[in-house]
Amino acid sequence: MRYLLLFVMLNLICPTSAPAEDPPSQNYIELGFDTVKVFDFKKSLREEGKEVPRFPLKTTNALIVDGIYRDSRAKKAGLEYQDLIIEINGKVLKSFDEGDKLLQKNTYKDELKLRVIRREDDKWNWIDVTIKPVSELEHLRSLFTWRSLLDENYRECINSTHNEGPRYKYTDDNFRLYLREHNNEPLKVYLQIVKFLPRVSNEVADKFDELGKPGFLIQTDKTKYRVTVFNPTADQLRELNRKIEDLKNQFDASIKKVEAAREKQDEDQAIYQKTIREYDTIAAKYKKILSQKTKFMDKVIVIEGAIASVRRETLVSYYESLPKGLQKKFINLTTKLNKENNLSNEFLLNMESSLVPSVSVDREREERGWKQYDAPLRKEQLKMIKDIVNSQRVLVAFENAPEKTFEVTAAQKARMKVVLALFEAEGGKLGE
Numbered sequence: 261m262r263y264l265l266l267f268v269m270l271n272l273i274c275p276t277s278a279p280a281e282d283p284p285s286q287n288y289i290e291l292g293f294d295t296v297k298v299f300d301f302k303k304s305l306r307e308e309g310k311e312v313p314r315f316p317l318k319t320t321n322a323l324i325v326d327g328i329y330r331d332s333r334a335k336k337a338g339l340e341y342q343d344l345i346i347e348i349n350g351k352v353l354k355s356f357d358e359g360d361k362l363l364q365k366n367t368y369k370d371e372l373k374l375r376v377i378r379r380e381d382d383k384w385n386w387i388d389v390t391i392k393p394v395s396e397l398e399h400l401r402s403l404f405t406w407r408s409l410l411d412e413n414y415r416e417c418i419n420s421t422h423n424e425g426p427r428y429k430y431t432d433d434n435f436r437l438y439l440r441e442h443n444n445e446p447l448k449v450y451l452q453i454v455k456f457l458p459r460v461s462n463e464v465a466d467k468f469d470e471l472g473k474p475g476f477l478i479q480t481d482k483t484k485y486r487v488t489v490f491n492p493t494a495d496q497l498r499e500l501n502r503k504i505e506d507l508k509n510q511f512d513a514s515i516k517k518v519e520a521a522r523e524k525q526d527e528d529q530a531i532y533q534k535t536i537r538e539y540d541t542i543a544a545k546y547k548k549i550l551s552q553k554t555k556f557m558d559k560v561i562v563i564e565g566a567i568a569s570v571r572r573e574t575l576v577s578y579y580e581s582l583p584k585g586l587q588k589k590f591i592n593l594t595t596k597l598n599k600e601n602n603l604s605n606e607f608l609l610n611m612e613s614s615l616v617p618s619v620s621v622d623r624e625r626e627e628r629g630w631k632q633y634d635a636p637l638r639k640e641q642l643k644m645i646k647d648i649v650n651s652q653r654v655l656v657a658f659e660n661a662p663e664k665t666f667e668v669t670a671a672q673k674a675r676m677k678v679v680l681a682l683f684e685a686e687g688g689k690l691g692e
């Protein structure tokens with residue numbers, strides 16, 4: 261699958277454009293095409309005062325193929341846009357709604373035989389089209405759109421999102437799972453939560469450490485969860501700060517003991533000397549832990565500098581691999597993102613579909629008030645996801661605005677189940 265995906269981008273339906281006021285159509289995602297009833301098509305034209313074209317005889321109850329999905333079963337079988345479906349699995353359509361009723365019974369596991377009338381070389385031809393069934397894995401893959409982009413470390417990757425989910429990441433109340441793949445690495449599943457809160461601070465609350473970030477609170481039927489960007493460095497710093505706070509309390513308490521003992525040292529010199537020794541021990545420990553934190557923060561600066569250097573090298577390597585025409589476009593778009601103010605929402609949405617580093621778009625969006633969590637799903641979070649998809653009601657809120665909640669919809673939960681199914685079928689790997 262990995263190498264195939266390198267050639268598969270944006271596999272959304274792309275039907276030929278239709279009139280401004282279209283007759284009602286039916287979407288058959290599993291089959292790979294859309295239809296419009298001849299009856300409704302003619303009615304729509306009459307209502308608009310337009311001329312109704314001539315159709316072959318006995319096609320009043322036929323279905324018009326109104327769109328073909330790219331790389332779909334229908335496309336591979338040879339079905340074409342504007343074919344007239346007159347028979348389905350050997351049954352001639354005898355009423356205007358019979359065709360849709362027959363198609364709705366068909367699933368990806370079933371073979372579908374169609375007889376169609378097609379206009380070719382100024383004449384009507386009767387053609388048989390057989391749409392083959394597909395495996396569970398092929399069916400799951402057909403439900404996704406694959407898109408190439410640069411991740412937060414400027415590495416090329418393939419993101420795959422459910423076709424029925426939001427097209428763009430920065431959609432308010434976005435709550436979804438999606439898949440990401442790098443060359444020669446296991447498939448990973450990501451959890452993405454996005455909320456637009458322009459008047460809510462993105463500063464870290466007092467209860468979080470200085471390397472942490474506010475996260476999202478998730479309330480299911482049974483449990484309350486908190487998700488924030490996993491940061492082992494922050495975890496280590498949090499533990500150091502806990503020890504420092506504990507020793508500081510001991511240190512302050514020992515000072516008070518020394519002062520109290522000093523007032524009574526003439527009465528009990530032994531107790532005074534013992535108190536001094538305890539103070540010296542605690543003071544040494546306190547000084548040592550403060551020194552450890554200083555060294556730790558110096559190490560963090562070095563590590564972050566090294567990571568930034570690797571990112572720069574990766575980005576330069578990617579840029580040099582582009583054709584000269586794309587190099588110029590890449591520079592122009594990146595410069596515009598980094599330097600211009602008042603960029604339009606349309607421009608930023610288009611950048612999500614370009615090869616501009618995603619981190620550049622994220623930075624601009626966060627400045628406008630978007631809050632987001634977007635990280636690989638870890639093993640310990642899988643239980644949380646299963647709880648979410650099985651709960652009747654799931655409420656989500658950004659940590660710094662707990663009163664501004666949104667509810668995870670039934671459709672979002674259903675799509676998450678499909679993402680997990682494909683992830684497991686492809687042998688994906690959860691993060692540690």
